[in-house]
Amino acid sequence: MFPIMSRCTMEIIERWSSKDLKRHEIDVFTELKTLSADIIARTAFGSSYAEAKQIFELQQEQMLLASKIQGRPFIPGVRFIPTAFNRRCWRIEKSIEELTLRVIEKRTQCRKLDQHEDAHDDDLLGLMIDAMEHRGMERRTMSMGMADIIGESKTFFAAGQETSSTCMSWTLMLLAAHPEWQERVREEVRTACDAFGFPTSDSLHRLKLLSMVLNESLRLYPPVPIMTRMSNKDVRVGKTLVPKGTVMMLPIVAFHHDQRYWGPDANEFRPDRFRDGSSKAAQSKSTVFLPFSSGPQFCIGQLFALQQAKIVISAILLRYRISISPQYRHSPIVALVLQPEFGIPLLFESI
Ligand code: HEM
Numbered sequence: 001m002f003p004i005m006s007r008c009t010m011e012i013i014e015r016w017s018s019k020d021l022k023r024h025e026i027d028v029f030t031e032l033k034t035l036s037a038d039i040i041a042r043t044a045f046g047s048s049y050a051e052a053k054q055i056f057e058l059q060q061e062q063m064l065l066a067s068k069i070q071g072r073p074f075i076p077g078v079r080f081i082p083t084a085f086n087r088r089c090w091r092i093e094k095s096i097e098e099l100t101l102r103v104i105e106k107r108t109q110c111r112k113l114d115q116h117e118d119a120h121d122d123d124l125l126g127l128m129i130d131a132m133e134h135r136g137m138e139r140r141t142m143s144m145g146m147a148d149i150i151g152e153s154k155t156f157f158a159a160g161q162e163t164s165s166t167c168m169s170w171t172l173m174l175l176a177a178h179p180e181w182q183e184r185v186r187e188e189v190r191t192a193c194d195a196f197g198f199p200t201s202d203s204l205h206r207l208k209l210l211s212m213v214l215n216e217s218l219r220l221y222p223p224v225p226i227m228t229r230m231s232n233k234d235v236r237v238g239k240t241l242v243p244k245g246t247v248m249m250l251p252i253v254a255f256h257h258d259q260r261y262w263g264p265d266a267n268e269f270r271p272d273r274f275r276d277g278s279s280k281a282a283q284s285k286s287t288v289f290l291p292f293s294s295g296p297q298f299c300i301g302q303l304f305a306l307q308q309a310k311i312v313i314s315a316i317l318l319r320y321r322i323s324i325s326p327q328y329r330h331s332p333i334v335a336l337v338l339q340p341e342f343g344i345p346l347l348f349e350s351i
Contacts, residue, residue: 001043001304005311006198008038013315022350025325027343029169032312036165039308044124044156045103055099059158062092067335100150104129128152156301162337163223164305168312170221171214173344174269175313176322181271185209189314197318204310212271214309215278218291219262220269225253225338227293253338255288262288320348 012035016026037056065088079086107125128149175182188210192203199207227250235242242248259266261282262273273281282288292299299305316322324346331341 002201002307002311004042005039005308006196006315008035008042009198009312009315010196011038013319016348017319017350024348025327025345026348027345028172029165029340029343032165032168032172033161035312036168036308037161040157040160040164043304044160045153046107046123046125055096055103055157056161058092058096058099059154060162062089062096063158063162063336065089065092096154097150100153101146104146104149104153124156125149125153159299160301160304162339163301164308166221166223166337166339167214167218167305168309169340169344170338171217171309171313172316172322172346173324173328173340174217174220175213175317176324176346178269179323181209181213181269182317182322185213185313186317189317193314193318197315198311199314204307207310207314209271210310210313211306212274214306214313215274215281215289215291216269216271219256219281219289220267221332221338222252222256222291223337224291224293225334226251227290250290252290253334255290258288260284319351321351323347323349 012031016024016031041056065085104125108129111129132145132149175185188207189199192199192206194200229248229250231242231244231246231248233244255261257266261284263283278289287294292302327345329342332338333341
């Protein structure tokens with residue numbers, strides 16, 4: 001995982017530096033979407049971004065369409081009516097399944113032909129195909145079908161790409177807006193990087209300031225701003241009785257900005273509040289910091305996302321001084337993830 005993350009980051013930085021300009025503008029939101037797609041495709045599926053590109057584009061459109069109907073009144077059965085909107089949704093779903101199936105079939109074919117180079121057996125896809133073919137595990141308990149593999153692959157693409165890229169983009173925006181923090185983090189990163197300008201897997205845990213900045217970024221701009229849950233029995237929440245089967249929306253972004261928990265500077269960028277770790281950051285309840293959720297549906301990609309963010313941000317800070325472009329318009333919007341509506345154009349100045 002670590003070498004793939006570093007290699008993909010190096011590729012994108014080499015592309016930026018080929019512009020051969022001392023100072024240039026980069027929309028980090030667009031660029032990091034490509035980068036995180038590349039990383040997740042190669043680590044989880046062993047396939048290149050080029051092969052997975054169409055899947056990502058379709059999933060992005062799918063998320064955009066889903067965000068349009070989020071919060072609308074729910075009318076049972078409406079989703080089965082062949083409106084133009086629904087027909088587009090169905091077509092996207094079908095194309096995603098066909099494309100994912102093609103990636104899976106290519107892998108199974110490689111395995112049959114014993115092309116180990118392309119087989120990447122120890123990645124997520126390899127493990128799922130193992131489960132499908134009952135290799136090395138208890139047949140009855142672990143088997144998966146092709147539909148399960150397609151479903152899991154789609155979840156990984158969807159859950160891992162946009163969330164990671166928005167987290168890294170907002171963090172870079174905050175560092176660009178707070179040059180004193182940018183300088184402090186750059187100093188810390190310098191001591192933790194190898195000769196190629198990347199943190200090593202051993203030195204990642206020493207990046208304390210960067211971890212604090214990432215936590216503060218995840219607090220101010222949680223990529224998953226709202227979570228939904230359905231009560232499986234009648235429950236009492238405070239004074240309210242919530243009947244079984246009620247769908248509830250948990251406004252994570254509101255918890256993260258609530259002055260009752262974070263103090264009067266709740267809306268300000270103050271990474272110091274995470275000095276003693278995330279459990280002690282909030283003034284009252286630690287459970288109000290929920291960028292990765294908690295409980296049984298806790299994000300399984302948390303370590304992956306944080307490791308990736310540390311590698312990418314370290315590599316950028318070592319090579320560039322970043323500042324906010326005059327083109328930047330601050331407009332966070334909820335399109336399932338908390339996105340910058342007009343991207344995040346930053347000025348990159350080579351160091
Ligand atoms: C900063 C980046 C990320 C954030 C903020 C984030 C946040 C979350 C949250 C809040 C949930 C729970 C959603 C819910 O319970 O409703 C979740 C679930 C999940 N995440 Fe992440 N995530 C991130 C990155 C990743 C990455 C990189 C991967 C995969 C490599 C990943 C894979 C998953 C999966 C598989 C689930 C479970 C989805 C499900 O149960 O339907 N996440 N994530």
